Amino acid sequence: MSLPPRVPSVVLAVGFAVVAGAVLVAASGGDPLAAYWQIAVGALAPDNLPNTLNWAVPLTGMALAVAIPLRGGMVNLGGDGQLVLGGLVAALVPLYLPLPGVLSMFAAILAAALVAGLYAALAAWGEVRHGVPMLISSLLLSYPAMGLASYLSGFPLRDRSSGLPQTVMIPPDARLPPLGDVLNVGAFAILVIAIAVVVFDRRSVVGYELRLRGLNPRFARYGGIALGRQAVATMFASGGIAGLTGATIVLGAQFRFTDGALVTPNYTWSGLMAALLAGGEPVGTIGAALFFAALQTGGFAMQRETAVPRVLTMVLQALVILFLAARHGLRRRAAP
């Protein structure tokens, strides 16, 4: 009597959302078919595919950062802060720590993951030792992190030659090598992380313990799993991935830390939605992240080509989640 497989309900939710979105477009005087066609072309046409992938890389990173703790029943809402800290550290290491090129790049990535990981672990530690709910503290800790980054890039470490709050450019030999016109080696880093997360989830002792905690934390504790230590370690991994994601953007695409540039695309919240959609299951999370990346990239194309604003894709994203939640809610009520 296992639950029916997940895929059909996801497909159904997407279907409902597409129909509801079409009604919305039609009601506002647009052509739904044209809008959807532009989304599809904008996302998947051979010329546009690299753009979609480039958008998918950080989105997947942030989705995994949420999915890991979610697998254990914990929620990390502090992705923005961890992403920004990672980006900031990744920009500062090559600028202020004189190391030879490639070494500097690796040092920057490692330091970014470490700092962001420790910052996320702080939220877990606060819950374990002082009972501050992590749901709240992880979110609140984001603001001082973003504030600090904003101050540093706006005042003491600002590039004087630029009118924007941003650091100077990092030296070319510390940057992530490009892959084609749009992508960079950071995509490989996220791919490796994604594979590692899936393997750990399915095969490792650590993954088993985290999954069982997610299914019943009291059982996990009774079985001898030290929940406190597990929470801190899990959040460290989660924050580390968020930090690494920030580092790949800074070292691979922007080449400097610019205040707000990491947060504006909303990778964190799209990633959160992708992880929620899959209930923290890694393969599903990655799939959802790719889907959302395609939807959002397609949204830009649609906005360019038709009169329909890009916000439609965000509406679609939200509708998918809502329909899915409603379906699961209904099923729960119908059960004996």
Add this chain to the structure above:
Amino acid sequence: MAPALQASGIVKRYGPLLANDGIDLDVARGEVHAVMGENGAGKSTLMSILYGMQAPDGGTIRLDGVAVRFRSPAEAIAHGLGMVHQAFKLFSSLTVWENIVYGREPRRGPFIDGAAARRAAVALAERYGLAVDPGALVARLSVGVRQRVEILKALYREARVLILDEPTAVLTPPERDVLFAVLRRLVVDGRSVIFVTHKLDEVLAISDRVTVLRAGRVAARMTTRETSAREIVRAMTGRVVADRPDRVSMPQGAALLHAEAITVRGDGRVLVADANLSVNGGEVVGIAGVAGNGQTELVEALVGLRAVASGRVQVNGRDVTQSDVAARREAGLAYIPEDRAAVGTAPTASAADNLAMGFHRRPPLRRGWKLDGTAVRDWARRLIARFDIRIGSERTPVATLSGGNMQKVVLARELSHAAPVLIAEQPTRGLDVGAAEFVHGELLAERARGRAVLLVSAELSEVMALSDRVLVMFGGRIIADLPAAQADEERLGLLMAGRPGVAA
């Protein structure tokens, strides 16, 4: 005269499972009618249908000869049904009278008429001998008194047929006697009581007639005066069950579990006060007591799930006072927790995942950083076969299992540790006669292997049947330590009610 309640041909299906397969039940006016049956026999389903919580797939219900069809408990209540659930449904931050009148408050204009409500509560309580203080806060009341509030709530809604689901599970023997006295007054008054229970002696003591269910059908209908415990058990299980497990005398070994001066605090109260206990190899020590007198907290302190304010715990000669759960298990402790669905298993996880817990950090299940999937499945299959767990496959979630089979999952895993010390907390709660017998056999087998068994149970019969020594807990203290020969029901009953002076 038509029966007060008559259900005929009730059918309820859950997928392929036929939970109720044409059940007939007649309850006369002015009788206590016991409904018995093993777990999964269909008692709960039948009660939830009678009370309007579920719609039957077939069959009819008549009240006083009139066919009714309830779409909700509210409709059932309006027709004169009342139900006291096992888990009480009271607002603990409100007073007794507020709980009693909730949903049907006497009004004066837009306001609740508190004085009238109190008067109504007091009048009802006096009429049926249900001693409660109407102004008391429910949170402060003992479980037995809360149950009286539940009954008053149903009576206030003019229940003519009252369903009690396992009402004595939480009561001391004296509280049980009070409840029975109340039930007798209710039936004299022309009301009817449906009494759902597992306990034979209670059925014999209080009921007028018995309907026994087995596998969704009525296995027997009996008049209590004309039947016997043995006949009822045979109807429930379809076979003859031994009254008491055989217990051979055992030479006792060293103290394998030893606790000194354990004190546990929580919520600003002392939950366990200065408890000392010692369990030797080859010995079963039972802890008797009404639920909520510190047994759970004491056990949690022993296994490392709860911090002690002071005291020392030794397992197998090692001081584990400062150790976490994993280290205590390593030292030689296995634990069957009170609540198998909330603590003892992850119900939505597969049997393989549930059976691996605690074995997953060492070979053969662990290989380096990896958990060997094949080894996990083989391990699960072996335990499923050895303990005869009735389950589709090791991939099936344990939530789908009956109580007895779920308990076998817990038992299989914990006994496989072959730990010197086994703590078993309410190991047969909610299990049917056959499954309970199996658990008792396993506990005694542990004793025969020279292990130390600490048994915590609210069932006096269980404690008396299995234990070499009996401790009684009351108000967080261990107030008695008796050899089995001196632990009879009357004495334990008085001790459980906190009256050692009378018991001595």
